[in-house]
Amino acid sequence: MLTTTFGYPCIGKKRELKKSLESFWKGKLSEIDLLATLHTLQNESWTAQLDAGIEGIGVGDATLYDRVLDWVVRFGLIPQRFRSLSGLDRYFAMARGKDAIAALEMTKWFDTNYHYLVPEVTPDVTPTANFDDFIDTVRRAKSALGERAIPIVLGPVTLLRLSRLDGVEFNAILSQLIPLYRQLLSELQELGIAEVQLHEPALVFSDASELQGAFEMTYRELDRVGVPLHLVTYFDDLGQNYTWVANLPVAAIALDFTRGQNLELVKIHGFPKNKRLGAGVVDARNVWRVRPETVTDLLRQLQAVTIDLCVHPSASLQFVPYDAARETQLPEPLRNVLSFAEQKLEEVVSLGEMAAHRTASSRLDRIEKNWAAFRLFCPAKPEVQQRIESLKVDDFERSQPYSDRVSQQVKLPPFPTTTIGSYPQTQAVRKLRARYKRGELTLEAYQQQIDFYIAYCIGVQDGMGMDVLVHGEFERSDMVEYFGEQLEGYAFTRQGWVQSYGSRYVRPPIIFGDIDRPHAMTVREFQVAQSLTEKPVKGMLTGPVTMLNWSYPRTDISRKEQALQLALAIRDEVADLEAAGARFVQVDEPALREGLPLKQERWNEYLSWAVDAFRLSVGVARPQTQVHTHMCYSEFGDIMDAINRLDADAISIEDSRSNNATLLQLTDADYPRQVGPGVYDVHAPAVPTKEMFKDSICKCSQHLPIDRVWVNPDCGLKTRGWQETVAATRNMVSAALELRRELNASSNGQQ
Ligand code: GLN
Ligand code: ZN
Numbered sequence: 001m002l003t004t005t006f007g008y009p010c011i012g013k014k015r016e017l018k019k020s021l022e023s024f025w026k027g028k029l030s031e032i033d034l035l036a037t038l039h040t041l042q043n044e045s046w047t048a049q050l051d052a053g054i055e056g057i058g059v060g061d062a063t064l065y066d067r068v069l070d071w072v073v074r075f076g077l078i079p080q081r082f083r084s085l086s087g088l089d090r091y092f093a094m095a096r097g098k099d100a101i102a103a104l105e106m107t108k109w110f111d112t113n114y115h116y117l118v119p120e121v122t123p124d125v126t127p128t129a130n131f132d133d134f135i136d137t138v139r140r141a142k143s144a145l146g147e148r149a150i151p152i153v154l155g156p157v158t159l160l161r162l163s164r165l166d167g168v169e170f171n172a173i174l175s176q177l178i179p180l181y182r183q184l185l186s187e188l189q190e191l192g193i194a195e196v197q198l199h200e201p202a203l204v205f206s207d208a209s210e211l212q213g214a215f216e217m218t219y220r221e222l223d224r225v226g227v228p229l230h231l232v233t234y235f236d237d238l239g240q241n242y243t244w245v246a247n248l249p250v251a252a253i254a255l256d257f258t259r260g261q262n263l264e265l266v267k268i269h270g271f272p273k274n275k276r277l278g279a280g281v282v283d284a285r286n287v288w289r290v291r292p293e294t295v296t297d298l299l300r301q302l303q304a305v306t307i308d309l310c311v312h313p314s315a316s317l318q319f320v321p322y323d324a325a326r327e328t329q330l331p332e333p334l335r336n337v338l339s340f341a342e343q344k345l346e347e348v349v350s351l352g353e354m355a356a357h358r359t360a361s362s363r364l365d366r367i368e369k370n371w372a373a374f375r376l377f378c379p380a381k382p383e384v385q386q387r388i389e390s391l392k393v394d395d396f397e398r399s400q401p402y403s404d405r406v407s408q409q410v411k412l413p414p415f416p417t418t419t420i421g422s423y424p425q426t427q428a429v430r431k432l433r434a435r436y437k438r439g440e441l442t443l444e445a446y447q448q449q450i451d452f453y454i455a456y457c458i459g460v461q462d463g464m465g466m467d468v469l470v471h472g473e474f475e476r477s478d479m480v481e482y483f484g485e486q487l488e489g490y491a492f493t494r495q496g497w498v499q500s501y502g503s504r505y506v507r508p509p510i511i512f513g514d515i516d517r518p519h520a521m522t523v524r525e526f527q528v529a530q531s532l533t534e535k536p537v538k539g540m541l542t543g544p545v546t547m548l549n550w551s552y553p554r555t556d557i558s559r560k561e562q563a564l565q566l567a568l569a570i571r572d573e574v575a576d577l578e579a580a581g582a583r584f585v586q587v588d589e590p591a592l593r594e595g596l597p598l599k600q601e602r603w604n605e606y607l608s609w610a611v612d613a614f615r616l617s618v619g620v621a622r623p624q625t626q627v628h629t630h631m632c633y634s635e636f637g638d639i640m641d642a643i644n645r646l647d648a649d650a651i652s653i654e655d656s657r658s659n660n661a662t663l664l665q666l667t668d669a670d671y672p673r674q675v676g677p678g679v680y681d682v683h684a685p686a687v688p689t690k691e692m693f694k695d696s697i698c699k700c701s702q703h704l705p706i707d708r709v710w711v712n713p714d715c716g717l718k719t720r721g722w723q724e725t726v727a728a729t730r731n732m733v734s735a736a737l738e739l740r741r742e743l744n745a746s747s748n749g750q751q
Helices: 016-025 032-052 067-073 087-096 132-148 156-161 168-188 206-223 239-246 260-268 292-303 343-359 363-376 382-389 401-406 427-437 442-464 525-531 544-550 559-579 601-620 636-647 662-668 690-701 724-748
Strands: 058-059 106-109 116-118 150-155 196-199 229-232 252-256 276-282 307-315 488-491 498-501 503-508 510-516 538-543 584-588 625-629 650-653 674-677
Touching: 016 032, 032 058, 032 087, 032 132, 032 239, 058 132, 067 087, 067 132, 067 150, 067 156, 116 498, 132 150, 132 168, 150 168, 156 168, 156 206, 156 538, 156 544, 168 206, 206 229, 206 503, 229 276, 252 260, 252 307, 260 292, 260 427, 276 292, 276 427, 292 307, 292 343, 292 363, 307 343, 343 363, 343 442, 382 510, 382 559, 427 442, 442 525, 442 724, 525 559, 544 559, 544 601, 559 584, 559 601, 584 601, 601 636, 636 662, 650 662, 662 674, 690 724
Parallel strands: 058 150, 150 196, 196 229, 229 252, 252 276, 276 307, 538 584, 584 625, 625 650, 650 674
Antiparallel strands: 106 116, 488 510, 498 503
């Protein structure tokens, strides 16, 4: 086998699956029709791969919601609360919750932006085999693809490593699963398939060595079935585990050569003669054409190690959109160096042929020419690079330490109130932006309407007595897109959707050149807002690390350098906001945590430049300007030092769901500056009463000195309606005002 794949997009080129799912959930589409959509999309993906010439086409990865959940159901790992349900009803209850039944928890799949549902295993769960849907898919795939159909199975050790085991021992539940996996392999063997892929990305975690025994036992058992097994790893290298993994009893091992140090490992330790080496050389996580020179050189080095080589994408192609050729609005030189799933298939096949015949391929020549044309189209910007080279230590520092600058900043009463930035993005606001984008409105007419929303928003906040106001972010559809669209070096796709979770798809923008800010991006809206109120208005910006982590980055310069370029653009914006009179600037970094590398030994390197990028973006602020940042929905414990090093004057965090756990992590680490522990859960429709707010604020202030507590919601309000937003924030502000009065009364009483 010269070429293979590990999964393909299944959302539909026109997002058919999303549409079908949403109508099914509304009761407007039958189960049969929903499955028909899925099957059609599966067929399309198989045909695309067959037509491209892939020899081992991974099948069975298409999902109605989540691939991990699919295996949870197939192995009967059903928590008690779902057991009275069945079929798709149960499946979607596990995914999304149903009435009072809470869904499984959702979290990020390794370091990708795909989210899976976390399996829950408790002592009362007995694994059972329910493989009908999978066997049916493989049977259909076999009739479409013949010998080329290769089933994709989530490996048992990874499945359990990603599960929440509660009162259950890892090895105990593993030994219950193994006979079921053997049964599955036997059923696949009976269908006459050539080999089975077992995906075990858990092998790249730093702590994989702790699972060595489990892996060895499992694969000894699975090997006895007699089906050739393809052990698939991705997202990073095998590190210190390389040698024992290489010796597991499997027919082939796939390694990711686009990330980490696998090449070095293979060269140092060699690769077993009796196994096929899978070369993940086409980056499945990014959208760029291969660099022919680099990749052919890489293949040559691998051929020196083994004669049995198979070329494939570094992981499933679910992380890239379908087809770059559809993005006709992009300049041709750029489009020609973009590689989405269809282009990546071509690359895999060309490289496979090249590896087999050891000859150059005309397709690779063309890619080389496209890169040359792109470099002419998008030359480096020496002024940006020079600016980065000439950065000094001082550029990353505020001019005075927090203790000196805080007294110069706007003096606010105790329990100051604010919000995180966005206000309701109603249908009307979205329509307004869409009409402007389509050219149906002049810029003047559009801005007039936006200003109307800003005025309304300021009026609402001022009226209820909020202390630090925001303009509401009505001009922004997305916190990265809005800035990216105004920066040079950023491109946006029209149809580049990838699945984030379930029926939620995102279109990550693409950083393709040096980042430059041709003009101010937020000053006009800030000025409009500030002109309407005596209260301070906070300038709102997206941080450089979040911009980077929510985009497809370039691969010709480091992520660090791209973060610094973005930081310079934000820095100039901070300076412009200040010049326009802003006394508060908030730079959001909700994606800082998620950029952490998989291997802990690389965390420090990432955190060091990520924090530097943030500091560079706000270091320009005068001591009198109060810098805020915001983070939400992530584990802070791991990165407390980094959060502290950001040196923001105030941080607002999501805390209302975690019962103050996040706040405690901050206070346990002696966080020395101001904190706004979100007291309003913006993702719940409930409107908390004033008493409830008072209660939460009091709880938070037990952990923080009163003069360092902010009162705010836990994230932006854009997903809420106006009525609930006004009701909830009014209760929040009244609670703060009342506590303020009580505090004043008691301190007067003491005098
Ligand atoms: N300022 C942004 C907003 O209010 C922050 C969003 C986020 O944290 N994801 O919407
Ligand atoms: Zn947030």
